[in-house]
Amino acid sequence: MSAVPPVEVEHHENYLNTSYGVWSWLLTTDHKRIGLLYLVSVTFFFFVGGFFATLIRLHLMTPQGTLVDAATYNKMFTMHGVVMVFFFLIPAIPTVLGNFLVPLMIGAKDLAFPRLNLASWYIFNAGGLLMIYSVMRGGLDTGWTFYPPYSSLYSNTHVVSAVLGIFIAGFSSILTGLNFLVTVHTMRAPGMTWGRLPLFVWSHYATSIIFVLGTPVIAITLALVGIERIFHLGIFDPSLGGDPVLFQHLFWFYSHPAVYIMVLPGMAVTTELITTFSRKRLFGYGFVAAASIAIAVIGFFVWGHHMFVAGQSFYASMVFSILSYLVAIPSAIKVFNWTATLYKGSISWATPMLYGLGFIGLFVMGGMTGLFLSALGVDVHVHDTYFVVAHFHYIMVGGTVMAYLGGLHYWWPKMSGRMYPEGLAKFAAVVLFIGFNLTFFPQFVLGYLGMPRRYHSYSPEFQVLNVMSTAGASILAVGYLLPMAYFIWSMRYGPIAGPNPWPGTGLEWLTASPPPEKNFEVTPVVTWDAYDFPNRHDLKYPAPTPGFTPAQTWPPE
């Protein structure tokens, strides 16, 4: 990590070189180092989940299934879902980028509770290890939703250890959310009013609300499932008098808002990318900030749309359907504001911008198909088909993972002090976009034609589309491996980035890259609004950075 740079540059003390050795990392309370620790953890879980995804796609190359038997296939998609949702998508952006950037962006020295922050990383890994243990011992086949009575009575797989793993990892989410909320409330630098907070921070604030208020409910729910399974009780099991729909209510009370936990930070990153690379004030700051909070709040009112065909009351279904439409309003506000920001902006096609634009397109696709699903009648038709699978992968993979990678590229110079290879990175972004669409667009068609999800075999007429999807997945895999390779390469050989390579307006760009251990030499005093590109005369355009030249000069003639 901390290698001698090939080009001799002015040495400055930063968070990476203040101390060395394994313990200086494992016992650190520095939010930046913890962010990097999380980066290692979630990358590991991403590839574990990706491994199962690969197996699923390979298996579905032929109608009768090539690779594994039916029972093993059930385990494959379950473990793909559980690992990706609970151990990658939910933590990825908040714990890596959020941890690293929230204190920097508000001008604080650290998060409010640094030791809790470190504890949350250990708790997360403890939960993850239990999950890996369940996988190693033979896996799990309940689907990531753990619906009883299958999960509590019939399944012969390692439900209890998996549920316990998620229960434990949930506490890490709660601690992270709590830390962000308190930090944003109490640790802002002088002059950093709520109206001047970058929208990255606003979105993380909204995400933290969901973390704090939703996660306890999934914790108690999964605990009840575990207790029911161990002691053969009947809380959810109808054969013992319980009510399985109650589980679904409790589960989706968390797990639907959890979707917003995944996508709100993605929106956070995209907002930053779009403004920076349009070199323009964000259009409608107040609306975007309010939309973040609105998504967090309305997101808690829609969980019942997962249960339209589960025996829920018809009246409840109607209400949930209408409320689900409401969530489209703040989401659309964001999309319109991003596009309005692009309008007459001075756009540069840097790699992070490619990811940002990719996010907008794919998120719109995912969001619009979400409206199909919240329509009662249509949902009965496409429920539990590949249409649903494609829909949420457009949001989760097309949205969150795109934004996560975009954010990593954008802040990589800040994190490592070095640039990644721009040409290769652009290539990888394009590969990802093509691979993604080839993988998941056919699944919309498959679902609409009636191919059910979670089946290990399918009718032969679906094969062409399935092969397309598998081919796309292999392209996607290349797109994921490339950044991994060149990020590692750039840690040693990348050109030195300088404090503000793009240049961006946030406080994080005022400090050195990588930042010093306490973030700022002098606590900044904020006298400007967020994204105030026209009035920030301290920013030089184009940025004098080796290895990267913006496409246009600033200001435009």
Added chain:
Amino acid sequence: MSEAPYALQEHFRDLEQQKDAATLGMWIFLVTEVMFFGGVMLSYSTARYLHPAAFAAASHYSDPLIGAINTAVLICSSLTMALAVHASQLGERKPLVGYLAATIVLGCVFLAVKAYEWSHKFHEHVVPGYDFSFPGPEARSAALYFTHYFAMTGLHALHMVIGVAVLGVLLVRAWKGRYTPAYHTPVELSGLYWHFVDIVWIFLYPLLYLIDIHR
């Protein structure tokens, strides 16, 4: 740790900011606890709604007198906890130690009564999943009452045990004179936690013992 009775952590501007952050953090934590208990209370509510008769019959196994005694014990412990915080605000070391000790004792009394009550349930063979027999056709639904009874009182008792342990640590530190009018945040925050656990019981008592006396 350090010689100073209180330590300002490096990343805070001043003690006020540090205390502000800690208090806000504790309240947010308590809200997560509200949601945590909320999940199991919702489960209880739906089960009771679906099986009212069985829940009424089953709740007669819980003695309202014992519940009332335990409520009183817990309310008294909340008073001593509040007085402990009061003493720590004024920097009175001996009263602080005394009130903390009293709170711990009352907490243990509560747990002892709870243990008695649980053992009684075991003797009456109404422990679902272990030893359960209930007269009448609604046995299966009545088991749901006892499942929720054990889940809710068990979770509550677990919180009590954690609370007693935390207060034990506070007691030792208070004895050593660690808490001053300038720095007594741990006492305050533990007090908040203790009162929260009290509030949970304030709701559990009527829900589990009282509302079905007449059915």
Added chain:
Amino acid sequence: MSETIVPRKNYVLVWAALMVLTFVTWGVALIDLGPFSIVVALLIAFFKAGLVVLIFMHMLYMRRRTQLVLIAGLFWLVILFLTLGDYITRHPLLFCQPLPIP
């Protein structure tokens, strides 16, 4: 933040009120109020909880944002309990006890 120190007397008064209310809630339970017994019991419980939160936990003297945290928590608890709306509307006659399945 200058701390508000509540006089000892107030704590004792709240304690007395809580004890009285405990016996009131028990006494009321002995009277047959039909479906209202649960309403009364919960009202008393909320009142007691309010006393504990406001005085013992100093919520009266907290900053506005801490009060907001509590209100948000209660609001979200209400959202969670909207789940009951599904159960009470499952049957053709709204807001009735579930009908026996023939």
